[in-house]
Amino acid sequence: xxxxxxxxxxxxxxxxxxxxxxxxxxxxxxxxxxxxxxxxxxxxxxxxxxxxxxxxxxxxxxxxxxxxxxxxxxxxxxxxxxxxxxxxxxxxxxxxxxxxxxxxxxxxxxxxxxxxxxxxxxxxxxxxxxxxxxxxxxxxxxxxxxxxxxxxxxxxxxxxxxxxxxxxxxxxxxxxxxxxxxxxxxxxxxxxxxxxxxxxxxxxxxxxxxxxxxxxxxxxxxxxxxxxxxxxxxxxxxxxxxxxxxxxxxxxxxxxxxxxxxxxxxxxxxxxxxxxxxxxxxxxxxxxxxxxxxxxxxxxxxxxxxxxxxxxxxxxxxxxxxxxxxxxxxxxxxxxxxxxxxxxxxxxxxxxxxxxxxxxxxxxxxxxxxxxxxxxxxxxxxxxxxxxxxxxxxxxxxxxxxxxxxxxxxxxxxxxxxxxxxxxxxxxxxx
RNA sequence: UCCUCGAUAGCUCAGCGGUAGAGCAUCCGGCUGUUAACCGGAGGGUCGUAGGUUCGAAUCCUACUCGGGGAGCCA
Numbered sequence: 001x002x003x004x005x006x007x008x009x010x011x012x013x014x015x016x017x018x019x020x021x022x023x024x025x026x027x028x029x030x031x032x033x034x035x036x037x038x039x040x041x042x043x044x045x046x047x048x049x050x051x052x053x054x055x056x057x058x059x060x061x062x063x064x065x066x067x068x069x070x071x072x073x074x075x076x077x078x079x080x081x082x083x084x085x086x087x088x089x090x091x092x093x094x095x096x097x098x099x100x101x102x103x104x105x106x107x108x109x110x111x112x113x114x115x116x117x118x119x120x121x122x123x124x125x126x127x128x129x130x131x132x133x134x135x136x137x138x139x140x141x142x143x144x145x146x147x148x149x150x151x152x153x154x155x156x157x158x159x160x161x162x163x164x165x166x167x168x169x170x171x172x173x174x175x176x177x178x179x180x181x182x183x184x185x186x187x188x189x190x191x192x193x194x195x196x197x198x199x200x201x202x203x204x205x206x207x208x209x210x211x212x213x214x215x216x217x218x219x220x221x222x223x224x225x226x227x228x229x230x231x232x233x234x235x236x237x238x239x240x241x242x243x244x245x246x247x248x249x250x251x252x253x254x255x256x257x258x259x260x261x262x263x264x265x266x267x268x269x270x271x272x273x274x275x276x277x278x279x280x281x282x283x284x285x286x287x288x289x290x291x292x293x294x295x296x297x298x299x300x301x302x303x304x305x306x307x308x309x310x311x312x313x314x315x316x317x318x319x320x321x322x323x324x325x326x327x328x329x330x331x332x333x334x335x336x337x338x339x340x341x342x343x344x345x346x347x348x349x350x351x352x353x354x355x356x357x358x359x360x361x362x363x364x365x366x367x368x369x370x371x372x373x374x375x376x377x378x379x380x381x382x383x384x385x386x387x388x389x390x391x392x393x394x395x396x397x398x399x400x401x402x403x404x405x406x407x408x409x410x411x412x413x414x415x416x417x418x419x420x421x422x423x424x425x426x427x428x429x430x431x
Numbered sequence: 432u433c434c435u436c437g438a439u440a441g442c443u444c445a446g447c448g449g450u451a452g453a454g455c456a457u458c459c460g461g462c463u464g465u466u467a468a469c470c471g472g473a474g475g476g477u478c479g480u481a482g483g484u485u486c487g488a489a490u491c492c493u494a495c496u497c498g499g500g501g502a503g504c505c506a
Contacts, residue, residue, distance in 0.1 A: 026467080033463040050463070067456090082464075101457095102441070107467045108455050109443055113498055169504090185506095210504060211432065223506065303502080345506095354506060402506030416506095427498070 002074050007043035010087050013077045020045070020073045020089065023124070024065050024100075026107060034062045036091065038073055044126065046083055047073050049091040061094055067106070068124070070097040119422055120431045130258035131418055134251060135407045139203070141250035142224050142401075145243055146201045151226060154193040154200045156186030162381040169209035182207035187398060188330075188385050190227035191361060194396055195388060201226040203403075213426040214303075215415040216353050218404055220424040227398035233332070233342035233360040236397035237318055240346060240356055241274040244316060244401075248272040251410055264412040268350065271314040278318040281340065284309055300326045303353060310347040316355070320344035329371040332360040332395070342397075352409035358399025365389035 002017035010018070022040030029035065032051040037044055049062045065071065075089035104114075105121050115122045122128055143153070159173075159180045170181040186202045193200040202225045209219070228239070248269050251259070259266055279287070288295050288305055295305065301319075310317055321340040324333055331341035343359035362368045368389050372379055379386065407419035417423035422431065 028465045028468050030462045030465075030469090033465080035465050035468090037466085046466085048464080052463090082466085084466080103456090104441070106442065106456055109467090111443070111499085113438095114442070116498095206506080208505070212502095212504065213499085214501060217505075221506065300504090357506065400506060405506055 007038075007040050007045045007085070009042075010045060010077055010085070010089075014079055014087070015077065017074065017076050017092070018089065020047075020075075021097075022071065022073070024067060024069045024071055025126075026067065027062075027065060029063065034059070036062060036065065036071075036073070036094075038071065038089075039124075039126075041129070043085060045085060045087065045089055047075055047089040047091045047094075049094075054091060054093075058091070058093055061096065062091070065094075065096065066100050066103065068100040068103045068121075070100070071095065072097060116417070116423075116425075116428060117430070123421060126261050128418065130255075130261040131407070131411055131413070132421055133258045134255050134262070134411055135403070135419055135421075137251055137254050138247055138403065138407050138410065141247040142243070143203070144250070145246045146199075146226060149199070149239075151199040151201050152193075152197045154190065154197065154202055155204060156183065156189035156193075156202050156225075158183050158205070162378055169211075171207050171209045184208055185223070185400060186225050187227065187400065188382070190225050190398060191396065192384070192388055194227040194229045194398070195392065195394070198230075199226070199228045211426055216303075216405060216408075218416055218420060218423055218425060221405075221416070221420065222403035223400045224403060225398060225400045227396065229396045230394050231360075231397040232395060233320075233344070233397060236358055236360060236399060237278070237320070237344055238274075240318075240344075240358065240399055241276045241316075244276075244346070244356070244406075245272055245274045247406070248410060259411070262411050262413075264410075268314075268412075269410065272316070276316050276318055276346070277313050278320060278344075279309065280320055281322045284319050298323050298325065306347050306353050307351045310349050310351070310353070313349060316346050316348050318344045318346055328359070329375045329377065330359075330361050330368070332362050333367075346401075348405070348409040350409065350412070352405060354402075355405045355409060356399050356401045358397065360395065360397040363389060363393045363395050365393065 002019045003013060004019040005013055007020065020038060020040055022038045024036060025039040025044050026037040027034060034049045036047040036049065038047050049059060051059045072095045073089065073091060074093040075091040078088050078090055079086060080088045104118055105125065123132060159175060160183050161180060170184060173180050173182065183206055185206060186204065190200055190202055204222065205220055206223045207220050252266060252269055285295060285297050293305065309319065320343065321334060322343055324339055324341050327341050327343055331343050334340045334342055341359060345354045346356035347353060348355045362371065368386055372386065404416040404419040408416045411419065413419060417425055
């Protein structure tokens with residue numbers, strides 16, 4: 001009796017009769033033999049139907065199949081050196097489950113606009129499937145690292161009363177008779193959670209109503225935000241480099257086939273081991289000036305600056321201690337130099353830009369109160385955040401890592417939209 | 432918001448003042464080892480929308496619509 005299995009497991013059934021349930025990816029045929037490429041979500045395998053072996057009826061059913069028709073295939077597993085995965089199925093029977101007439105996405109080239117309009121079908125293609133698998137492994141690796149390091153996952157709210165930073169544009173919605181906004185960061189809630197549980201992290205979607213349309217921006221994207229009580233700035237950076245390098249190592253060890261499908265040059269990832277190089281903001285400015293850039297101490301970096309800074313190294317680089325004036329209100333000033341804050345951005349190599357932003361947070365009540373006043377923050381809405389500094393406040397640090405940017409970098413993607421199953425970009429909410 | 436590029440067959444594109452084209456997809460036929468298979472044939476179009484220039488506009492001009500890439504901002 002034939003055993004039901006998957007393409008990924010096929011090697012353990014050599015010589016045996018199996019049943020595969022999937023979809024027709026492609027078909028090549030001649031008068032008396034047909035090659036059916038069947039995918040089942042775990043992989044693609046070629047099923048061979050020979051006319052004078054399967055009989056006229058089964059052969060005719062194969063002939064009628066079209067691209068992406070769903071099928072249940074029965075056949076015998078054979079090792080074959082010509083097959084990309086080393087095995088083929090000698091087809092004995094096939095059933096059509098659901099027909100597929102005029103499937104829009106062909107095996108030829110398509111434009112971005114067309115593919116994005118058909119994202120619900122585009123994700124069936126091997127490359128997109130591979131990217132989604134890598135994304136899932138990145139998420140798994142992040143959770144495994146943090147869970148194994150004594151962190152507790154805490155889920156912050158998506159609906160919030162106001163902005164944490166005031167600068168970025170928020171999605172405004174009605175909350176019955178009140179105004180509410182979609183979260184742009186769970187950080188403040190994670191600071192509260194860190195005082196309750198020590199080391200915590202969140203993993204979820206975040207929203208920015210910025211009219212950004214570049215290969216590095218999505219309107220809705222996922223962030224992982226760890227927050228650690230009693231962690232200093234240096235503790236924070238040491239954690240980040242262990243974290244990022246363990247994620248890369250996990251993907252290299254578990255996604256070899258997927259990275260090959262995507263065409264990623266994995267040698268570029270093999271250097272990504274701790275420690276990561278560090279540059280102070282001061283050094284970075286001086287370095288850029290020496291290279292002919294018209295940039296002054298106090299300016300923020302633009303995308304080309306970041307690319308050039310990161311281009312010096314074969315692994316991510318920390319740029320730390322930015323001017324207080326250009327950074328978020330909650331960042332802890334350097335005690336030796338209050339004009340800079342204890343923060344760092346982690347820039348990925350190969351032009352992928354900032355994947356992490358993090359800092360030590362202000363823990364002193366009076367300093368935080370001062371910052372609220374300086375930044376004209378709505379104290380009423382964030383009374384609770386201020387109160388964290390009133391009862392048992394401790395030095396603490398945290399960071400946020402962008403999931404899609406991380407996946408785009410690890411996979412070597414042209415655009416972060418491919419790293420999200422149903423990306424939300426400027427001017428695109430469908431499908 | 433600004434800069435820049437684009438819109439022609441189901442898809443990817445060519446045509447850039449003078450009868451609307453190719454490859455792929457689809458349909459029909461051929462082929463027992465194909466790898467984005469190949470070979471032969473067929474069907475398939477208000478050239479994004481609205482104006483304008485011209486004897487004549489897919490082609491030149493203007494506006495609009497919808498997208499792509501980038502800047503700023505950020506992860």
